[in-house]
Amino acid sequence: MFRYLVRRLLQMVLAFFGTTLIVYALMFAGQGDPIQALAGERPVSEAQRAYLTEKFHLDQTGVGGFFYRYVDYVGNLLRGDLGDSLTGRKISDMLAQAWPVTVKLAIIGLLVAILVGVTAGIIAGLRRGGIFDNATLALTLLVLGIPTIVLAPLAQYFLGVKLPLFPPTAGSEPSIYALLLPGIVLGSLSLATALRLTRTSVAENLRSDYVRTAKAKGLPIRRIVSVHVLRNSLIPVITFLGVELGNLMSGAIITEGVFNIPGVGFNLFRGIKTEDGPLVVGLVSVLVVVYLVSNLVVDVLYAVLDPRIRYE
Amino acid sequence: MQVRRLAAWTALPLAATLGLAACGSGGDSGESDPNATVSVQIAEPQHLISTNTNDSSGNQVLSALFTPLVDYDEQNKPYEVAAESVTSTDNVTWTIKLKDGYTFHDGEKVTADSYLNAWNYGAYAPNGQGNSYFFEKIAGYEDLQSTDPDGDGPQKAPEPKSDTLTGLKKVDDLTFTVTLAKPYAEFKTVLGYTAFYPLPAAAFSAPGVIKDGFEDAPIGNGPFKMKGTWQHDAKVEVERYDAYPGEKPKIAGAEFRIYQQLTAAYADVLSDNLDVDVTVPTESLSTAATDLGDRFQQSPASSFQFVAFPTFQKEFSKPDVRKAVSMAIDRDEITRSIFKESQISARSFVSPVVAGYRDDTCGESCEFNPAKAKELYQAAGGPAELKITYNGDGGHKDWVDATCNQLKANLGVECVGAAEPKFSDLLTKVDNKQPVGLIRLGWLMDYPSMENYLGPLYTTNGSSNYYGYSNPDFDRLVQEGTAAATPDEAVKKYQQAEDILAAEMPVIPLRFGQNVYAHSTRVKNVEVDLFQVVDMTKIEVVS
Numbered sequence: 001m002f003r004y005l006v007r008r009l010l011q012m013v014l015a016f017f018g019t020t021l022i023v024y025a026l027m028f029a030g031q032g033d034p035i036q037a038l039a040g041e042r043p044v045s046e047a048q049r050a051y052l053t054e055k056f057h058l059d060q061t062g063v064g065g066f067f068y069r070y071v072d073y074v075g076n077l078l079r080g081d082l083g084d085s086l087t088g089r090k091i092s093d094m095l096a097q098a099w100p101v102t103v104k105l106a107i108i109g110l111l112v113a114i115l116v117g118v119t120a121g122i123i124a125g126l127r128r129g130g131i132f133d134n135a136t137l138a139l140t141l142l143v144l145g146i147p148t149i150v151l152a153p154l155a156q157y158f159l160g161v162k163l164p165l166f167p168p169t170a171g172s173e174p175s176i177y178a179l180l181l182p183g184i185v186l187g188s189l190s191l192a193t194a195l196r197l198t199r200t201s202v203a204e205n206l207r208s209d210y211v212r213t214a215k216a217k218g219l220p221i222r223r224i225v226s227v228h229v230l231r232n233s234l235i236p237v238i239t240f241l242g243v244e245l246g247n248l249m250s251g252a253i254i255t256e257g258v259f260n261i262p263g264v265g266f267n268l269f270r271g272i273k274t275e276d277g278p279l280v281v282g283l284v285s286v287l288v289v290v291y292l293v294s295n296l297v298v299d300v301l302y303a304v305l306d307p308r309i310r311y312e
Numbered sequence: 313m314q315v316r317r318l319a320a321w322t323a324l325p326l327a328a329t330l331g332l333a334a335c336g337s338g339g340d341s342g343e344s345d346p347n348a349t350v351s352v353q354i355a356e357p358q359h360l361i362s363t364n365t366n367d368s369s370g371n372q373v374l375s376a377l378f379t380p381l382v383d384y385d386e387q388n389k390p391y392e393v394a395a396e397s398v399t400s401t402d403n404v405t406w407t408i409k410l411k412d413g414y415t416f417h418d419g420e421k422v423t424a425d426s427y428l429n430a431w432n433y434g435a436y437a438p439n440g441q442g443n444s445y446f447f448e449k450i451a452g453y454e455d456l457q458s459t460d461p462d463g464d465g466p467q468k469a470p471e472p473k474s475d476t477l478t479g480l481k482k483v484d485d486l487t488f489t490v491t492l493a494k495p496y497a498e499f500k501t502v503l504g505y506t507a508f509y510p511l512p513a514a515a516f517s518a519p520g521v522i523k524d525g526f527e528d529a530p531i532g533n534g535p536f537k538m539k540g541t542w543q544h545d546a547k548v549e550v551e552r553y554d555a556y557p558g559e560k561p562k563i564a565g566a567e568f569r570i571y572q573q574l575t576a577a578y579a580d581v582l583s584d585n586l587d588v589d590v591t592v593p594t595e596s597l598s599t600a601a602t603d604l605g606d607r608f609q610q611s612p613a614s615s616f617q618f619v620a621f622p623t624f625q626k627e628f629s630k631p632d633v634r635k636a637v638s639m640a641i642d643r644d645e646i647t648r649s650i651f652k653e654s655q656i657s658a659r660s661f662v663s664p665v666v667a668g669y670r671d672d673t674c675g676e677s678c679e680f681n682p683a684k685a686k687e688l689y690q691a692a693g694g695p696a697e698l699k700i701t702y703n704g705d706g707g708h709k710d711w712v713d714a715t716c717n718q719l720k721a722n723l724g725v726e727c728v729g730a731a732e733p734k735f736s737d738l739l740t741k742v743d744n745k746q747p748v749g750l751i752r753l754g755w756l757m758d759y760p761s762m763e764n765y766l767g768p769l770y771t772t773n774g775s776s777n778y779y780g781y782s783n784p785d786f787d788r789l790v791q792e793g794t795a796a797a798t799p800d801e802a803v804k805k806y807q808q809a810e811d812i813l814a815a816e817m818p819v820i821p822l823r824f825g826q827n828v829y830a831h832s833t834r835v836k837n838v839e840v841d842l843f844q845v846v847d848m849t850k851i852e853v854v855s
Contacts, residue, residue: 036736038358039442041703041754042366043768043775047457051440087358089544097544153575161582168579171569172546260576262545270356270572273705 001303004311008299012292017074019288020281024073027277028066034058034275038086056086056278073278077285083278085271091282094267099286101174102256102263106248108176108183110241113190118237121198125233126225128203136199140192152185152258169260182259186252190244197240201233208232235305242298246291345855349551349565350587350835352846353577356545356570360527362509363434363441368844371506372590373568376550376848377417377532378509379558381408381427382500388665388760388842390501393558394422394510394533396486398503403495403797408503410486413557416512417537424488426510426533432456432476433520434507443507445775446758449499451479451491475520495795497802502759509533535561535849545570562837562852584832588846592828594707597652600830608830610654614663614757614842615825616765617655619700619715619750620779621818622742627695634817635677636689637698637750640722641715642680647823650711654828658821661813662765663757665842668803674814674821682722689723697726699749703738704731708752715822742778751779753819760842762806766790770813781818 035044035052053059057069076083082091124133143151159181160168166181205211206229214224253265264283271279302309357370365374382390382398392398396409414422433439435447437457447453455474479491492499502508512531517523528541535558536550543549551565569586571577574593580586582603592600592608600608621628628634643657659678662669672678698719702708709731716727730749732738741748755776757764768774771790772782786809793805813819827840836854839847 032734033736033740036739037734041706041735045442045445046459047437047444048440048442051438055440094544156576156579161579164583168583168585169571169576172543257573258576260571260573260580262570262572266545266572 001311005296005300008296012289012296015292016285016288020074020077020285021070023284024070024277024281025066027275027280028069031275031277034086034277037273037275052086056084073281082282085279086274086276091279094279095282095286098262098264098267098283101172101179101261102249102252102265104174104176105179105183105186105252105256105261105263106245108179109187109190109248110245112184112187113194113244114241117191117194118198118234121195121237122202122225122230122233124195124199125202125206128199133199136195140195143188143192148185148189148254151188152182152255155181155185156258171260172262174261179261182255182261185259186248186255190241190248193244194237194240197237198233201236202229205229205233231305235302238301238305239298242294242301243291245294246287249290250287343855344562344836344852346562347564348834348853348855349567350563350851350853351567351569352588352848353571353581353586353590354548354568355572357542357548359442360530360542360548361441361522362506362511363430363439363443365506366442368590369568369570371843372845373548373550374506374509374530374532375845376534376536376566376568377530377538378506378534379414379532379556380505381503381508383504384760384842388667390504395503398500400499403497403499403795404492406490406492406499407483408488408490411557412486414533415555416514416533417531417553418512418514419555420512420514421485422510422512422533423485424482425485426512427508428476428480428482428488429513429516429519430509430511431480433511433516433522435477436475436520437472439520443505446502446505446507447477449492449494449496449502450477451493452477453479453493497794497796497799498759498761498763501761501799505759535559536566539565545572559849561849563848566848578830581830581832584834587832587835588838588851589830590827590840590844590846592830594651594654597654597828600828604830607833608828609838609840611827611829611840612665612842613825613827613840613844614665614760616658616663616755616821617752617823617825618658618754618819618821619752620781620820621750622745622748623780623782623818624745625747625749630692630694631816632688632692633694634820636685636692636694636723637719638674638677638817638820639679639681639685639688640719641820641822642718643678643822644680645718646711646714650714651823655823655825658824661770661810661819661821662762662806663824666757666760666762666765667799668762668806670807670810673807673810674817677814677817678821686723689725694723694725697728698723699728699730699747700752701730701732701738701741701748701750702752703735704733706735712752739778750820753778757842762803762810763790763794766806766809767794770809770818779818781816783812783816786812 035049073083085091085094120136124136127133156168159165167178170178170182210228211224214228249264252263253269256263256265257269268280268283271283303311354369354372357373358367359365359370360373362374362378365371379394381393381395383393385391394411394414396411398406398408400406410422416422431447434441435444435453435456437444456472456477458470458472481489483489510533514531515522515526529538535553535556537553539549539551547570548568549565552561574591577586577589578593578596581589621634647653647655647657660670660673700712700716702712709729712729716729719725719727732741742751755765755769767790768776770777770781771787789805789809793802796802796805827844829840831838834853835851837850837852839850841847
């Protein structure tokens with residue numbers, strides 16, 4: 001187990017630098033004129049252009065310029081300095097401010113997906129073909145069919161403005177309550193998928209040999225379901241949810257915008273819009289770490305759920 | 313190079329017409345509560361240093377923290393606020409006397425030095441301040457600039473010759489003189505802009521160096537002081553400054569809440585979570601009047617939308633072709649169906665908000681007349697295919713496509729709208745003289761003067777004359793206008809210059825913008841000025 005973990009961690013270091021290189025290269029290639037992008041439609045004065053060009057090494061162009069800036073960036077990164085955004089703020093400050101709220105939002109989304117999705121999935125799986133099963137099938141198909149860009153403003157309008165159950169926007173220091181609606185919107189897609197996965201998995205395991213054996217030796221049905229069926233059914237669901245945690249954090253661009261939450265998605269959107277290379281690379285680097293760590297946690301959880309799985 | 317910049321272009325293409333501004337807001341019911349605070353929508357300001365702030369969000373915050381030397385009255389003429397008087401006998405040397413009694417929020421007295429230090433800092437090129445071009449009219453500005461010897465190359469630009477403007481002289485604590493490089497009759501008007509605020513001694517860590525962190529908690533001379541620091545991406549909070557000698561605000565403080573999306577702010581104002589939504593999103597315009605009633609309001613703004621003909625493309629060199637294209641566009645139809653009357657059709661080359669504006673200077677060329685347009689277009693041999701290039705991130709697609717459809721129907725030509733991802737991509741193409749067809753452009757003024765439209769947009773060296781229009785007579789008239797003895801004489805020259813534009817049609821005026829804003833049921837007397845800034849001294853909370 002220990003050797004496995006060390007191997008995985010070493011792989012993570014490689015994956016991390018690989019992705020930053022790719023993201024940096026993509027941002028570099030897509031960069032038109034970041035100084036003009038920052039200024040919008042205003043003309044940029046000579047003095048200011050010279051000042052910003054100097055400050056952000058924008059005078060280095062071409063392949064040589066790319067490596068010069070990338071090496072410069074990685075060098076600073078290793079010293080713990082993520083650099084400055086083109087707006088002049090320290091990227092480490094921006095990350096420190098953006099991450100907590102995004103993590104909260106993602107956890108709420110994930111909890112919603114687990115509590116509602118997995119529970120409803122189990123019920124639907126146990127009563128396969130019943131009214132509940134068919135109703136959830138129709139509902140989840142509907143949710144999967146509506147993109148967040150439609151769902152988020154609709155939820156905001158009907159549940160925030162027309163029927164004021166929730167505050168319409170969450171703001172910068174939101175209470176858990178204010179994050180609930182965006183969390184549900186964000187989690188609804190994962191919820192639907194988790195529900196479908198759990199249902200299928202439970203339904204399938206109910207027909208397996210070990211369930212028949214358990215029934216035959218007279219175990220109560222509650223124990224069969226909660227200990228034996230669930231434990232085996234949750235493996236694919238855990239895999240899905242582990243990957244989904246990363247998705248929830250990076251995929252909140254739309255939700256964070258609609259509900260005005262200044263988190264990671266909010267900053268990523270702005271960074272891409274203003275061609276703010278250092279900011280985008282900084283945000284994506286942390287996202288990569290989140291993906292890598294959550295994948296590792298999922299793999300370790302397999303062994304907990306299924307003792308037959310061993311890592312060497 | 314003449315460099316002038318449009319202020320506050322963040323809010324994209326919304327906003328725009330003359331109209332119902334003076335109607336006030338809210339009604340008079342209820343007493344006002346002087347101890348309440350209000351919340352106002354802004355976007356994340358780019359900077360909060362007066363010489364570096366030129367977006368409307370930054371201007372909004374600074375307008376609460378600072379008091380300008382002059383402000384603008386109903387006719388958009390300047391009147392003194394922090395200044396006792398602004399006078400000149402020859403339009404070259406201007407004497408500015410300050411009112412006694414103004415203090416910065418840290419208790420320091422506002423003196424002539426507060427202004428001189430701030431302006432010198434702003435004009436000094438190595439500081440890279442976004443508003444430095446405002447100081448270019450002042451004598452000695454060139455000595456504070458320096459050019460990179462090898463363009464964008466590795467060598468650094470040398471230090472400028474000087475770090476203070478020779479044109480700025482302190483007379484006594486409350487008086488200083490400004491000597492201009494050339495006579496300029498409307499200098500007093502320019503002084504109302506953000507760039508001309510003073511800075512306290514506390515702003516500087518050494519002479520000419522702004523202290524780290526000052527920008528996060530600026531200290532000003534205005535009716536409000538900072539409460540805490542600028543919380544990036546979240547909010548900026550201010551509270552009433554009790555020692556303020558001018559007109560006292562009617563609220564205890566304000567929260568400038570930062571929104572990235574206009575729709576989020578609109579949802580908040582609908583449910584009374586936000587007090588003032590400065591820009592109602594275009595997609596909500598059709599329902600806003602029903603949703604909000606008289607809490608949905610409009611006021612004049614300075615924006616001017618037009619399409620320009622690139623002069624480097626030969627097929628547009630004949631004025632008749634340009635006139636025919638203009639006559640084939642039904643402006644009223646587009647403002648009605650696409651902008652829901654939130655903008656008005658433009659038939660002049662400067663905005664109605666400036667002194668000297670005349671209706672319909674464009675004359676017959678801006679009248680919708682499809683039959684005559686087609687005849688003129690064919691006689692002049694206009695191109696069989698037209699293209700309108702625009703930036704795709706500004707919400708321009710709908711009206712550009714509608715305009716193209718009108719041109720197709722009325723001129724019998726092919727027409728396509730071509731989107732560039734960003735405005736900077738569009739500019740790059742224009743700079744490289746690629747065939748972009750007609751170019752969509754817009755302009756917001758820096759200060760209310762005809763010159764601020766004519767100079768940057770149509771003179772040969774104008775900072776935003778991307779389309780290369782050049783007419784020596786026009787340049788000369790604008791130049792004579794700026795040098796005229798009185799603002800009235802200046803306007804006469806400017807109007808003559810505008811007549812040249814009507815004859816040559818280098819651009820097609822399309823629409824004038826207006827502010828479309830909304831407020832909650834909690835507040836009244838909400839006024840949004842020409843610069844898209846809410847007047848924080850007038851707003852009241854209904855108790």
